[in-house]
Each structure stands twice: as structure tokens, then as C-alpha cells.
Amino acid sequence: MCGIVGYVGPRQAQDVIVEGLRRLEYRGYDSAGVAVVDEAAGLIASDKRAGKLANLEKALGVDGLPAATTGIGHTRWATHGAPNDVNAHPHLGAEARVAVVHNGIIENFAALRTALENEGHRLVSETDTEVAAHLLERAVADGADLTSAMEEVCGRLEGAFTLVAIDSQDPDRVVAARRNSPLVVGMGDGETFLASDVAAFIEHTRDALELGQDQVVTITRDGVEVTTFDGEPSEGLHYVVDWDLSAAEKGGYDWFMRKEIFEQPRAVADSLLGRHTEDGALQLDEVRITEDELRDIDKIIVIACGTSFYAGLVAKYAIEHWTRIPCEVELASEFRYRDPILTRDTLVVAISQSGETADTLMAIRYARSQRAKVLAICNSNGSTIPRESDAVIYTHAGPEIGVASTKGYLTQLVACYLLALYLAQVRGTRFGDEIATIVRELEEMPQHIQHVLDGSDAVYDLARRYVDHRSVLFLGRHAGYPVALEGALKLKELAYIHAEGFAAGELKHGPIALIEEGLPVFCVVPPRGRDQLHAKMLSGIQEVKARGARTLCLAEEDDDAITPYADEIVRLPKVSTLLQPLLAVVPLQLFACELATLLGHDVDQPRNLAKSVTVE
Ligand code: AGP
Numbered sequence: 001m002c003g004i005v006g007y008v009g010p011r012q013a014q015d016v017i018v019e020g021l022r023r024l025e026y027r028g029y030d031s032a033g034v035a036v037v038d039e040a041a042g043l044i045a046s047d048k049r050a051g052k053l054a055n056l057e058k059a060l061g062v063d064g065l066p067a068a069t070t071g072i073g074h075t076r077w078a079t080h081g082a083p084n085d086v087n088a089h090p091h092l093g094a095e096a097r098v099a100v101v102h103n104g105i106i107e108n109f110a111a112l113r114t115a116l117e118n119e120g121h122r123l124v125s126e127t128d129t130e131v132a133a134h135l136l137e138r139a140v141a142d143g144a145d146l147t148s149a150m151e152e153v154c155g156r157l158e159g160a161f162t163l164v165a166i167d168s169q170d171p172d173r174v175v176a177a178r179r180n181s182p183l184v185v186g187m188g189d190g191e192t193f194l195a196s197d198v199a200a201f202i203e204h205t206r207d208a209l210e211l212g213q214d215q216v217v218t219i220t221r222d223g224v225e226v227t228t229f230d231g232e233p234s235e236g237l238h239y240v241v242d243w244d245l246s247a248a249e250k251g252g253y254d255w256f257m258r259k260e261i262f263e264q265p266r267a268v269a270d271s272l273l274g275r276h277t278e279d280g281a282l283q284l285d286e287v288r289i290t291e292d293e294l295r296d297i298d299k300i301i302v303i304a305c306g307t308s309f310y311a312g313l314v315a316k317y318a319i320e321h322w323t324r325i326p327c328e329v330e331l332a333s334e335f336r337y338r339d340p341i342l343t344r345d346t347l348v349v350a351i352s353q354s355g356e357t358a359d360t361l362m363a364i365r366y367a368r369s370q371r372a373k374v375l376a377i378c379n380s381n382g383s384t385i386p387r388e389s390d391a392v393i394y395t396h397a398g399p400e401i402g403v404a405s406t407k408g409y410l411t412q413l414v415a416c417y418l419l420a421l422y423l424a425q426v427r428g429t430r431f432g433d434e435i436a437t438i439v440r441e442l443e444e445m446p447q448h449i450q451h452v453l454d455g456s457d458a459v460y461d462l463a464r465r466y467v468d469h470r471s472v473l474f475l476g477r478h479a480g481y482p483v484a485l486e487g488a489l490k491l492k493e494l495a496y497i498h499a500e501g502f503a504a505g506e507l508k509h510g511p512i513a514l515i516e517e518g519l520p521v522f523c524v525v526p527p528r529g530r531d532q533l534h535a536k537m538l539s540g541i542q543e544v545k546a547r548g549a550r551t552l553c554l555a556e557e558d559d560d561a562i563t564p565y566a567d568e569i570v571r572l573p574k575v576s577t578l579l580q581p582l583l584a585v586v587p588l589q590l591f592a593c594e595l596a597t598l599l600g601h602d603v604d605q606p607r608n609l610a611k612s613v614t615v616e
Contacts, residue, residue, distance in 0.1 A: 002074060002075060002103040003025060003074065003200070004195060005024065006176060008191065010069060014060070014071060015064075020073065020200035024075055024249075025052065025075050027398065029053070029077075029399070030077055030381060031075070031084070032052070036066070038067075047060055074103075077381075078381030079128075082382045095141070098137035104179075105128065106128040106157050106159045109128035109159075129163075136149050139153060155230075160180035161177070162177070173219070176216070184196075186207065189205075192221065197249075202241055203245065206241040208239055212236065214229045215227070255603040260402050264449050265453070270411075271411040276439050280436025287391045297346070297373075299328070300325050302315055302319075302327065302349045304352060310486040314416065314479050318578050319416070323427060324429050336363050348367040354612035357385070357614070358616045375393065376389035377412055377419070378394060379395045393418065404493055410582060438576075441576060442579065444575075453590075455570065467595060472521070473488075473499070473521045474501040475502055475503075475523045477504045485501035488501035489501075490588055496607065515548065523537065523541050524554050525541075529576065529577060538562060538565065551568070554569075555571065556572055
């Protein structure tokens with residue numbers, strides 16, 4: 001998820017663009033760049049720097065770029081290619097005639113890049129974006145105008161992308177295209193804006209045009225033209241923005257956390273992009289551990305902290321079931337002090353959203369000192385933990401601003417499933433058609449998650465009715481047990497109340513003494529496909545209900561067996577047991593977010609917490 005700005009109008013383009021990028025910096029801060037059409041020289045003038053926007057502003061200095069009234073800008077959240085000056089956007093074509101900025105993932109960029117290089121093009125970055133710059137420039141050099149060039153090139157791209165481009169030979173025009181990544185137009189008086197979201201231009205105009213799928217938009221001072229990738233006339237959705245600037249940066253939500261909960265369908269879809277072939281075979285090219293080495297792995301140890309540790313607990317079920325490799329899950333802060341048994345055939349999987357958690361970092365340093373191989377699952381490109389690992393699987397959740405992890409957690413689950421399936425594929429512990437079936441189910445998850453989100457009002461109502469409780473328990477079995485732990489953590493870190501997760505089968509061995517009249521108990525009910533699990537969970541629900549608990553059940557849509565024992569039911573789409581955590585955790589995220597809001601807490605920055613714990 002990156003921040004994009006385009007401008008055409010009477011003002012200095014650089015100033016408008018840099019100010020717009022500042023409003024979008026929460027969308028990514030790995031690097032920033034700006035490019036303008038220097039009409040006097042008939043050239044593109046640009047500058048780009050790794051790091052926060054301030055680095056770019058320092059490089060631009062007082063004079064800045066040459067005077068120009070047309071330009072584009074970008075603040076990056078790295079997906080392909082480390083966050084450095086070369087990989088920063090904008091990217092230029094071979095003759096530096098066209099400049100492009102991009103948000104998203106071009107899945108087929110590798111093949112396109114090879115074709116360009118075979119034609120003699122020299123690409124200098126590791127990014128997928130630079131390929132688009134060369135393709136667009138070749139099209140305009142062949143006589144197409146920038147709009148036609150964008151239509152033609154986008155027809156050849158696969159994946160999710162918003163592209164915005166300028167042509168030094170076509171001043172006073174910015175052209176953009178949108179597929180699966182956000183893009184909105186701001187229509188001012190004699191000036192027009194393009195941006196990833198309205199925060200970039202809301203101080204100049206509230207007159208906006210939302211663009212749809214597979215559309216190209218051309219903006220000039222005088223207005224906007226929308227076409228399809230086939231060049232047919234089309235139109236966007238006009239609306240007037242009624243948010244203030246702060247709300248605009250949160251996409252209209254009250255909290256970044258709530259916005260990030262609702263971004264989860266997109267985040268999961270982006271984390272699956274380009275990681276399997278049409279027939280469901282996994283292709284994790286960023287796993288730099290050879291297949292032979294993966295076949296020699298005889299133990300996996302997952303290490304992480306907090307929510308990431310609970311993602312690791314889910315991973316254990318998937319890894320052991322699909323690969324038959326013994327898998328332990330360890331708190332990073334405990335791992336290196338227990339004298340663990342590690343060999344060169346041990347794979348240590350370090351899960352970290354920030355990539356900077358000190359406990360996890362020290363644990364992987366220890367693991368590598370013991371000759372184990374380390375694979376990082378991380379959301380922050382170029383951060384310390386992936387940099388110090390042998391291999392990495394990046395989650396493509398985009399920046400997670402809320403301290404309480406939500407989309408970071410869900411995309412960690414996706415990465416763990418992909419890793420387990422990849423190991424099963426390499427080691428032959430699952431047939432290709434079995435793996436393809438699971439991949440197809442994963443591909444359906446974004447729409448299932450959206451379905452759960454569509455029921456958010458019922459969960460908010462639940463939070464209002466239970467707002468006065470000072471203790472809540474969470475029960476789960478099998479892959480639902482880590483979900484219960486994560487649900488409890490969300491409530492602890494946001495509502496500051498006692499919340500505890502248990503394996504449902506463990507309740508009768510002591511914790512059931514906690515049950516008293518009216519105590520809310522969330523129950524994560526497994527799918528009925530595995531009867532022994534479902535029946536046992538039903539027993540646990542009956543046990544707590546019989547002792548006066550209020551049972552809040554998360555269960556499949558048509559599971560009527562729980563109805564007699566459930567005081568509240570949140571329905572989930574039917575999915576397989578191992579993948580149900582992707583859905584079951586969402587109502588618990590919503591519940592915790594809403595309860596904390598009702599209690600008047602700062603949901604994005606809960607007391608005593610930090611987004612990344614860089615001390616041991
Ligand atoms: C989760 O909501 C918390 N913010 C915290 O437990 C977090 O998951 C933990 O500190 C690990 O952070 P990491 O994923 O960035 O390593």
C-alpha cells in the first residue's frame with residue numbers, strides 16, 4: 001500500500017505534490033519521490049530518496065525541481081525490491097521521457113522484464129514498476145498518446161495496480177489506471193488532482209470522482225476523461241467528501257485499527273498474489289532456501305511474540321498436518337534461554353509484522369549461531385529480521401498503524417499456510433490436486449472475510465451490551481484455540497480488562513472454577529466436518545452454560561446444534577477447520593475495537609504499548 005499523488009494546474013506541482021504525500025505518508029514511508037514536466041526544457045525533472053518524506057525534502061532543498069505545473073509523486077511501502085534510492089518511485093523509461101509511480105503488485109512483471117531486456121532495455125531497479133515505465137515509454141515513442149499507451153499497456157499487466165504517469169512531450173496531462181488498488185480524482189477550479197485517497201487533496205477540493213476497476217483516467221487543468229482499458233468512454237462515481245483531514249487519513253474511519261480491520265480482504269488477496277500458478281502450484285521465489293535443503297528439514301520451530309506468536313500456533317496445525325514435519329512454537333523471549341536443540345536441518349520460522357522486535361531478533365541470531373536455517377515472515381520490507389534471515393516471505397498487508405495487529409496477523413496466517421503448502425509440495429507429502437484445492441479455498445477467503453465484516457453491526461451491538469463486564473473468557477479447540485488466545489489479547493490490550501483464552505478441553509482441569517453467573521465466554525466453534533472436535537466443543541459450551549456463563553458463539557452459518565446452548569451467535573461462512581482462524585478472529589477484532597471505543601480508550605495507541613517492541 002503506497003501513497004500516490006498527481007497534479008495538473010496553475011500552482012507549482014512540486015509543492016502541491018509534496019504536501020499531498022505528507023498527508024499520505026501513513027500509507028508507506030520506505031521512500032518518497034516526485035517527478036514534474038519541465039516544459040521549458042522538454043524534460044522530466046525528478047528526485048527520489050529512501051526513507052521518510054523528510055529525506056526527499058532535504059534533497060530537494062530550497063530551489064527544488066524546475067518550475068512546473070504538471071507532476072506526480074509517491075511514498076512507498078516496499079513489496080518488490082529493498083527500500084533504497086534506486087527502487088524508490090518515480091521510475092523512468094529508457095529515454096527518461098515517461099515517469100511512472102505505482103501502487104500494487106504486477107504479477108507478471110518478471111516475464112515482461114525479460115522480454116524488455118531481450119530487446120535491449122536496461123532496467124536498473126528490482127521493482128515491478130520500472131517495467132511499466134519502459135512499456136509506456138516505448139508505446140508513446142511509437143506514436144501513441146499517453147492515454148492510449150496506458151490503455152494498451154494495462155491490458156498486458158496482471159495483478160493489482162494503480163499506475164500514474166507523465167510524458168515530457170505531453171505537458172498539462174497526467175494519466176492513470178486502476179485495477180484492484182485505490183485511486184480517486186479531486187476536481188478543483190482550473191486544477192485537477194489524482195491520489196490514493198482524498199487526504200492528499202482535501203484541503204484544495206472536496207469534489208471527488210472515485211474510479212472503478214480497469215479504468216484509465218486522464219486529467220488536465222480543464223477536467224477529467226475516463227476510459228476503459230479498451231479505450232471505450234467510461235465514467236467514475238462523483239461524490240463530495242464530507243470528512244475532515246484527520247478522518248480522511250483514516251479513510252473515514254474513527255481509528256486506523258478499524259480501517260485496517262476492514263482492509264483485511266484486500267490485504268489477504270494481495271498476500272496471495274503471484275504466489276501460485278493457475279493450477280494451484282506454489283511459487284515462493286523469495287524463499288532462498290533450496291528445495292534439497294527444504295527436503296532435509298527434520299524439525300520446524302516457529303518463534304514470535306504476542307499476536308505473531310498466536311499466528312505461529314495456528315501455523316503448527318497446518319504445518320504438521322500438511323507436511324508431517326514436527327513443529328514447535330516458542331515465545332521468542334524464552335527460546336534462546338532454554339538451550340534448544342538446533343541442527344542445520346532445523347528450520348526456524350520467525351514471524352514479525354514490524355521486523356524489528358528485539359526478542360525475535362535476538363532469537364534468530366541465536367538460531368543462526370547454532371547453524372539452523374531461518375525464514376522470516378514479515379510485513380516490513382528491508383527491516384532487520386528479514387535482513388538477518390536466510391529467507392523471507394513478505395506479507396503484503398501494507399503499513400499497519402494501529403498498535404493492535406489485525407491485518408498483519410491475518411496476512412501472517414496466509415504466509416504460514418503458503419509456507420506449509422510449499423513444504424508439502426516440495427516434499428511430496430500432499431498431492432498436487434490436494435494443494436490446489438486448498439489454494440482455491442485460500443483464494444476465496446477475501447470474500448468470506450468481507451462477508452464477516454458485513455455483519456459488523458451485530459458485533460458492535462454485542463460490544464454495547466457487554467461493555468460493563470470486567471472479565472471475559474475465550475474458548476477454542478484445535479486451530480480455534482490460538483484464535484481464543486488472540487481474541488483475549490485484543491481485549492486485554494485495547495479494553496484493559498481481564499481476558500483469558502483457554503483450550504476448551506482444559507477448562508474442566510481447573511479454569512472452570514472461574515465460571516460464574518453472567519460471565520461472558522466467547523466460544524470458537526469448529527466446523528462440523530470433524531465431528532469429534534465439534535461435539536467436544538459443544539460439551540465445553542454446555543459445561544460453562546450450566547454454570548451460568550453467557551455463551552457468545554462464533555459458528556458456521558448452518559450449525560444449528562449450538563443454538564440451544566448459545567446466548568449469542570455470530571455466524572461464519574463454511575470453510576475447512578485449518579482455515580477457519582482467518583474468519584473466526586475477525587468478530588473478535590471488531591468486538592475489542594468497539595468495546596475500547598465505548599470505553600473511551602485510544603484504540604490506535606493503547607496505554608503502555610508500542611507498535612514495535614525494540615527492547616528485550
Ligand atoms: C499485537 O496486537 C501486539 N501489538 C503485539 O503483541 C505484537 O504482535 C508483538 O509485539 C509482535 O510484534 P511483531 O509482529 O512486530 O514482531
